Amino acid sequence: MSDIQKIDDLITRAKVFYLATVDGDKPKVRPLGFHLLYEDKIYFGVGTFKEVYKQMQANPNVEIAAWDEEHFLRYYGVANLEKNDAVVEKAFELMPDIKQMYEDNGWEMGVFYLDKATAEIRNIMAVEETYTFEY
Template identity: 55%
Template sequence: MALEGAERIDEFIGEAKVFFLATVDGDKPKNRPLGFHLLKDGKIYFGVGNHKDVFKQMAENPFVEIVALVETDFLRYYGKAVFEETYDFAESIVRGNEFLESIYNDETGFKLAIFHLEEATAEIRNITGEIMESYNF
């Protein structure tokens, strides 16, 4: 992933604050709001609970789309979700965050599953649909 493109996409998502992750549930689309993203080593990481339907949907069909809106410009970031092999990375994110620790802990057994996108395209478009910026990862 080109660091310049990843930095720009991470910046856009940060400005939006809340963004939406689209998956497929059987033959129906599903969207949900997310807030967590982290730029590290040229990749943008996201997290979902391993106990949630979204995780199961992504395991069955890893192709997803992330959409964010800032004023009249919007981001479409789509590709194949690749989950981290271990939860070590996620545990370091959860540690120290009181809200996340209340959900993802030994008592609940829930884990935060961290993923990034590969075979991905990111487009920043204006409200008319014109592509203003485009990146391939």
């Protein structure tokens, strides 16, 4: 199993994970549920009309946090907000209700992956594994 697959598997086991951004000088954290391992990158998706997307445009330094009831993940780096229609289509295949909602409202799904990233798999006391990813 590759390093990025280990991280994706932990996020999958966690089911809900959290994205932290910066809004001006204040942290903002929200739960997310969608992630997709595609071409050796973990992609996440949020609406381009949402404040979270605007926050990442203004300051792309973000962190993902997850807990799978055994390990805690800190996955942080620079959000690469690339336009990737293939990833958006795969996301909508996995979430047809979300696709319908976006189509009905004329919304656009924005996808991103973390570049210049570090992933730490931790127990309650220490870092057990560390991985870096640069694309």
